[in-house]
Amino acid sequence: MLKFNEEKQVNDIQGALALRPEVEKVIDAVWEKKFDNVFYLGIGGTYASAMQAVTYINGRSDLPVYVQHAAEYYTTGNRRLTKDSLVILSSVTGTTQEVVQAVNEIKKIGSTLLGFVDQEGSALAEACDHVITYPAPGTEQIKFFMAADRLMNKNGDFEDYEEYYAELEQHLAKGLVEAEKKADGFGLAFAEKHRHDAMHYFIGAGNQWGAVYSYAMCYWEEQSWLRSKSIHAAEFLHGTLEIVDETTPVTVFLGEDEQRPLSERVQNLLPRICGNYTFIDTKDYPIAGISEKNRGRVLSHLLMHCVTQRIDAHVEKLNCHPLDIRRYYRQFDY
Amino acid sequence: MLKFNEEKQVNDIQGALALRPEVEKVIDAVWEKKFDNVFYLGIGGTYASAMQAVTYINGRSDLPVYVQHAAEYYTTGNRRLTKDSLVILSSVTGTTQEVVQAVNEIKKIGSTLLGFVDQEGSALAEACDHVITYPAPGTEQIKFFMAADRLMNKNGDFEDYEEYYAELEQHLAKGLVEAEKKADGFGLAFAEKHRHDAMHYFIGAGNQWGAVYSYAMCYWEEQSWLRSKSIHAAEFLHGTLEIVDETTPVTVFLGEDEQRPLSERVQNLLPRICGNYTFIDTKDYPIAGISEKNRGRVLSHLLMHCVTQRIDAHVEKLNCHPLDIRRYYRQFDY
Numbered sequence: 274m275l276k277f278n279e280e281k282q283v284n285d286i287q288g289a290l291a292l293r294p295e296v297e298k299v300i301d302a303v304w305e306k307k308f309d310n311v312f313y314l315g316i317g318g319t320y321a322s323a324m325q326a327v328t329y330i331n332g333r334s335d336l337p338v339y340v341q342h343a344a345e346y347y348t349t350g351n352r353r354l355t356k357d358s359l360v361i362l363s364s365v366t367g368t369t370q371e372v373v374q375a376v377n378e379i380k381k382i383g384s385t386l387l388g389f390v391d392q393e394g395s396a397l398a399e400a401c402d403h404v405i406t407y408p409a410p411g412t413e414q415i416k417f418f419m420a421a422d423r424l425m426n427k428n429g430d431f432e433d434y435e436e437y438y439a440e441l442e443q444h445l446a447k448g449l450v451e452a453e454k455k456a457d458g459f460g461l462a463f464a465e466k467h468r469h470d471a472m473h474y475f476i477g478a479g480n481q482w483g484a485v486y487s488y489a490m491c492y493w494e495e496q497s498w499l500r501s502k503s504i505h506a507a508e509f510l511h512g513t514l515e516i517v518d519e520t521t522p523v524t525v526f527l528g529e530d531e532q533r534p535l536s537e538r539v540q541n542l543l544p545r546i547c548g549n550y551t552f553i554d555t556k557d558y559p560i561a562g563i564s565e566k567n568r569g570r571v572l573s574h575l576l577m578h579c580v581t582q583r584i585d586a587h588v589e590k591l592n593c594h595p596l597d598i599r600r601y602y603r604q605f606d607y
Numbered sequence: 608m609l610k611f612n613e614e615k616q617v618n619d620i621q622g623a624l625a626l627r628p629e630v631e632k633v634i635d636a637v638w639e640k641k642f643d644n645v646f647y648l649g650i651g652g653t654y655a656s657a658m659q660a661v662t663y664i665n666g667r668s669d670l671p672v673y674v675q676h677a678a679e680y681y682t683t684g685n686r687r688l689t690k691d692s693l694v695i696l697s698s699v700t701g702t703t704q705e706v707v708q709a710v711n712e713i714k715k716i717g718s719t720l721l722g723f724v725d726q727e728g729s730a731l732a733e734a735c736d737h738v739i740t741y742p743a744p745g746t747e748q749i750k751f752f753m754a755a756d757r758l759m760n761k762n763g764d765f766e767d768y769e770e771y772y773a774e775l776e777q778h779l780a781k782g783l784v785e786a787e788k789k790a791d792g793f794g795l796a797f798a799e800k801h802r803h804d805a806m807h808y809f810i811g812a813g814n815q816w817g818a819v820y821s822y823a824m825c826y827w828e829e830q831s832w833l834r835s836k837s838i839h840a841a842e843f844l845h846g847t848l849e850i851v852d853e854t855t856p857v858t859v860f861l862g863e864d865e866q867r868p869l870s871e872r873v874q875n876l877l878p879r880i881c882g883n884y885t886f887i888d889t890k891d892y893p894i895a896g897i898s899e900k901n902r903g904r905v906l907s908h909l910l911m912h913c914v915t916q917r918i919d920a921h922v923e924k925l926n927c928h929p930l931d932i933r934r935y936y937r938q939f940d941y
Contacts, residue, residue, distance in 0.1 A: 317845025328683060335686035344841035348866045349662060349813065352669035371841060472806055472834065479683065490846035500806065500850050502836045507678035507705060511651025512824035514935050516834050532682045542941035546934075600880075601848050607876035 274457055276586040279450050282411075286446035289412035292405055293419055293438060299387050299403040300423040308385070309357040311424065312341040313417065316371045319363050321487035325480045325574060326361075326417040332479075332531050334430040338421075343375040356383035361420055363413045364388065367395020376400045389416040411578065418571045437567050444562030445575075452558040453579040460583025463551065467522055468588050471500065474513070474523040476539055478506040479532030480574045488526075488581050496596040497588050506535040510542075519548040527554040528573035553580055608791055610920040613784050619743035620780035626741055627753055627772060633721050633737040634757040642719070643691040645758065646675040647751065650705045653697050655821035659814045659908060660695075660751040666813075666865050668764040672755075677709040690717035695754055697747045698722065701729020710734045723750040745912060752905045771901050778896030779909075786892040787913040794917025797885065801856055802922050805834060808847070808857040810873055812840035813866030814908045822860075822915050830930040831922050840869040844876075853882040861888040862907035887914055 313323035323340045330338045341351060341360070354360070360379055364372060367390045376386065380400060388401030391408035398404050405416070426434040467473055473493065477485035482505050489503035504513050506525070517523060523543060527536050543550040555573040558580070563572060589596050601607075647657035657674045664672045675685060675694070688694070694713055698706060701724045710720065714734060722735030725742035732738050739750070760768040801807055807827065811819035816839050823837035838847050840859070851857060857877060861870050877884040889907040892914070897906060923930050935941075 316841060320842070320845075328679075331685055332683040337687060342839075342841065344812075344869055345662075345866065348869060349666040350865070351665055353671060478678075490842070495846035495849045498849055505676075507676065508651060508654070508824070510936070510941075511654075512829035515829045515832055515933060517935075531684070532679065535678055535682060538941060542935075545941070599849060601851075601876070602844070607844075607872060607879070 274454065275590060277453065277457075282450050282453075283446040285409035285412055286415070286449060287442070288409060289407060289415045290438070290442050290445065292407055292416065295405050296416070296419045297423050299405075300420055300427065303359050303385055303387075304424075304427045306385075307357070308359045309337070309355055310353055311336065311338040311359045311361065312351075312354055313338070314341045314343055314346070314360050314362040314372065314375060314379075316343040316369060318487045318491040319369075319372070319413065321483040321491070322363065322413050322417050323483075324486070325414060325483035326421050328479060328482070328532075329418065329530070329570070330421050330425065334425045334428055336424055336428050336430070338424070341375075343369075343371040346375040347371070347378050354379065354382065354384060358384040359387065360384045361387045361417065362389070362397070362401070363416060364395075364397050365391045365408070365410070367392040367397040369397070373397060373400070387420065389413065414574060415571065422570075437570065440563050440567060441571070444560060445572075448560030448563060449575060449579050452560065452576055453583060455558060456580040456583045460580065461587045463584050464587035464591055468499070468592050470522045472522070473499065473501045474517075474521065475501060475503045475526065476506050476509050476523065476536065477503070477526035477528070478535035479528055479530040481526040481528040481536065481577060482506075482532075484528070484574045484577050485526050492581065492585055495599070495602070497585065497592065498594060498600070499588070506532070506539045509539055514542070514546070517543075517547050521547055522549045523547055524551040524553060526577055527552060527556070528577065529555055529569040530573065531569075553577065608788065609924060611787065611791075616745075616784050616787075617780040619746055620749070620783060621776070622743060623741060623746035623749045624772070624776050624779065626739055626750065629739050630750070630753045631757050633739075634754055634761065637693050637719055637721075638758075638761045640719075641691070642693045643671070643689055644687055645670065645672040645693045645695065646685075646688055647672070648675045648677055648680070648694050648696040648706065648709060648713075650677040650703060652821045652825040653703075653706070653747065655817040655825070656697065656747050656751050657817075658820070659748060659817035660755050662813060662816070662866075663752065663864070663904070664755050664759065668759045668762055670758055670762050670764070672758070675709075677703075677705040680709040681705070681712050688713065688716065688718060692718040693721065694718045695721045695751065696723070696731070696735070697750060698729075698731050699725045699742070699744070701726040701731040703731070707731060707734070721754065723747065748908060749905065756904075771904065774897050774901060775905070778894060779906075782894030782897060783909060783913050786894065786910055787917060789892060790914040790917045794914065795921045797918050798921035798925055802833070802926050804856045806856070807833065807835045808851075808855065809835060809837045809860065810840050810843050810857065810870065811837070811860035811862070812869035813862055813864040815860040815862040815870065815911060816840075816866075818862070818908045818911050819860050826915065826919055829933070829936070831919065831926065832928060832934070833922070840866070840873045843873055848876070848880070851877075851881050855881055856883045857881055858885040858887060860911055861886060861890070862911065863889055863903040864907065865903075887911065
């Protein structure tokens with residue numbers, strides 16, 4: 274299978290889950306010390322992951338947890354981000370300009386910074402109070418959600434926490450690679466059909482909103498240089514729907530959290546107004562050993578990523594376009 | 608001038624500003640009673656206006672004010688929206704399905720609801736605790752910002768409040784129609800050049816983020832049936848930039864608030880990678896009598912609306928497409 278290293282992918286997920294004691298240690302210390310608010314700080318792809326973590330917590334807890342966009346922070350500011358706040362971030366390079374600039378401002382305030390920073394010695398690794406380094410692509414969400422889960426566990430919102438992670442540790446890694454194998458045929462067919470689309474619309478809600486946001490921007494636009502637009506399922510029905518006709522390529526990501534009904538509304542509408550739609554539903558990818566009640570937590574966007582990863586691998590080959598080259602980003606100053 | 612009724616537009620703005628004693632009465636009562644959080648509730652265009660009001664407050668106050676998406680509320684919920692919260696909404700029809708559903712849930716919680724609802728006797732007008740009815744299109748943001756300004760004034764964040772509104776009452780309405788006249792030639796040229804674009808990118812930050820979000824979705828997509836994508840200036844640099852080439856139509860809205868530098872970065876980059884860009888800068892539209900320090904408050908997105916209104920009027924005529932017809936919205940159930 275193209276661009277698929279089963280052993281490495283299993284090890285990456287297993288290793289990410291094994292970070293849990295480290296995450297717990299940080300969260301427990303912050304919990305002891307008390308905090309006023311929690312902010313997931315991000316930009317681009319990490320902003321998308323932050324939205325997923327915060328939407329997840331909002332549905333299950335009254336913890337004061339917010340998304341903070343890095344560039345909005347150092348321009349507009351946020352006076353509710355204080356010395357007593359916990360700020361959680363993630364970075365592969367540890368040098369993302371806007372996040373570094375935001376963190377420099379946050380350090381003046383004195384908030385507690387937890388960074389999942391993959392590059393030791395980088396600016397962000399140096400700046401954070403607590404750094405967890407585990408450079409494995411595709412594990413950012415697991416890290417963000419582990420912090421979220423521990424916070425909810427401490428807050429009394431997640432009784433089955435240990436049982437849940439026991440399930441993940443036993444079954445998640447294997448389940449995800451099996452899902453990816455299952456999705457490969459679909460990924461090829463989708464790539465063949467859509468690899469020259471002039472524009473592709475991706476729709477999602479709940480944890481799939483962050484998924485379509487980052488998929489359209491960080492994968493189609495940034496990596497594949499294909500034009501795409503993400504739109505929240507609820508917002509799609511308030512404007513964007515009017516430009517859809519028979520030939521418009523539209524893909525809906527259906528997950529398994531509380532906002533699924535918002536995407537189902539779109540799923541219900543599309544066949545009547547469009548002849549070029551695709552539904553990707555994580556329910557089509559059962560994972561042995563993960564109980565039904567736990568699927569909505571972290572699983573559905575990880576599963577979606579397994580599916581989209583298959584599309585990307587085939588698009589890369591068919592379009593003769595290496596995903597790791599950039600026209601402009603980090604190529605010159607602007 | 609096409610679709611331009613100077614007297615009515617002046618009266619609409621003047622009338623909206625004259626609502627201030629009503630707004631103050633409600634906000635002052637809520638202030639007396641105390642509140643925990645303030646939520647601007649919206650979907651589609653009102654969601655965009657909510658984002659503008661909240662971004663505005665975040666830059667100037669530590670009041671706990673948040674955007675709450677209506678459909679996310681009745682699915683995911685928000686446990687920090689309590690009986691002690693103030694919820695502010697706006698609706699032309701008073702019947703927007705998702706807002707009605709959210710408000711029905713919020714009423715069970717017992718929050719205080721302030722509605723700028725243009726249709727008396729509608730579901731939303733009936734449901735809100737305080738209703739202010741003033742059916743004049745284009746005044747939603749003024750209403751939202753009046754509530755914001757009074758809250759900040761009570762909170763000690765806006766000392767020159769009276770002086771500011773004295774300026775607006777004397778100069779805003781006339782200034783906006785003059786700006787619109789000035790923008791008409793640009794609007795026609797832009798419409799002629801871009802009215803058949805296969806896709807148009809709109810970029811903005813700060814109060815212009817809500818402006819591009821609603822302009823792309825509620826005007827180009829919904830009303831003109833033209834394809835467009837809005838992207839926050841800071842996010843544009845984290846993915847979307849890679850699909851820009853010589854011919855890509857990109858328009859940057861530049862406003863005058865704290866996030867202007869984020870859009871200026873894009874303004875600086877675009878000429879090097881694109882041959883089809885437009886900058887619309889509210890600084891090009893001075894308004895006599897409004898002091899420099901006050902322009903960033905409400906003015907820059909109202910001014911931007913004056914400019915885009917000229918584009919829309921010409922697109923409507925040139926494209927032979929009445930802006931008030933809808934293919935799908937409210938045409939059948941879904």
